[in-house]
Amino acid sequence: MSETIALVDDDRNILTSVSIALQAEGFVTRVYADGDTALKALTENPPDLAVLDIKMPRMDGLELLRRLREKSQVPVIFLTSKDDELDEALGLAMGADDYISKPFSQRLLIARIRAILRRTEHAGGGAEGGDLPESADVLERGELNMDPAKHRVTWKGDVVTLTVTEFMILEALAQRPGVVKTRNQLMDAAYQDDIYVDDRTIDSHIKRVRRKFRQVDPQFDAIETLYGAGYRFSEE
Template sequence: MVVEDEKSLADVVATYLEREGFEVTVCGDGTEAVALARHVDPDVIVLDLGLPGLDGVEVCRQVRTHSDAYIVMLTARTDEVDTLIGLSVGSDDYMTKPFSPRELMARIQAMMRRPRTSTATGAASETGADEPLREFGDLVIDVQGREVTVAGTPVALTRTEFDILASLSRDPGVVCSRPQLIASVWGPNWVGDDHLVDVHIGHLRRKLGDEATRGRYVRTVRGVGYRMGTGQ
């Protein structure tokens, strides 16, 4: 699904997607996009930030209440605040205009190659073995069922947030750098700013009721990366 009010750009993106075998739906209005996303149930949404009706941030926020589609935000605004806001409401990636349609396709294909369970847990899935629940105090991660609870209460995570948590919890005592998390979650061929990991980590912590200073579930190892906390 391509949500872009600049028709010429929308047509270019749609053409590239169709060449890659995607069925494409295009719209140029934010309000229409929210309704259309419910009807179409897309796998991927290419979403412009500046839209009539509702802007891309609000569209992303509303779509995330019912869809776990991969969302790539397009923005003509280069300041970091808008980018971080877009990611904080659940977009998986972003590109700043002008951009290369080929690079956009490469990023989308990389996301689509991501398995429904984290790449970090592939070995257990391939062997068919039942993986035990991963528990960190009140936090319980069911990797195979892709479910997370805190003190028995389900926590709704996006695919990207879940995959990051699954990657970190695979070897809870090991520190994962940003590049390692990028390779595990986004794929080894992903190209972009690896600081988007920090944004997703922040959003993940908020949903888990965690704090960076405390790090019950996700701890920052300064200058290196992140690792799981003990839940205490």
């Protein structure tokens, strides 16, 4: 079955051109010109991935993502204004999986979409895994339990809800406790197909993962920063 991509942008030209390009690649598209309409549709009938513009009237993309994350972990790519680092940082901090700056290449957007969808499939099809049996590939590291088949993470028995990108980064760290992973290695784990993201993107995802774990355990310190080197996961 073809994957469904939701496009949310107040620029009708972008909606039309990107929708046509995605359909030519075999995707099903749903388009929305404002955040209010999109929020209801995305929560009631989640797509496989959503592409959100940040700069929209009434409800902007950041507010849309904030409300969406209260109910869904659908993968999200943000479209940001060129050189607007604040938008990018806020989007990642709020749970976006990726961002692309306008003006953008449709070929690049399609490549990013395909990469995230592959990661979603690797992580067990997203957070809506249903009542699948526990996978033989469950990863247990101290108080951490990760089940890729269910896209399910627990810490000390409490569920921690992660986006696809956050899951992939944490899995890369937890697979080899005590081993330092550079930002480039974490980029390779989360962003395949030679898609480049900068250091700030990985750092933002790490900060959000830590914040989510500290919501269930304020003393969480299993992800360590080694300045100038990278990050590592500690079981102790």
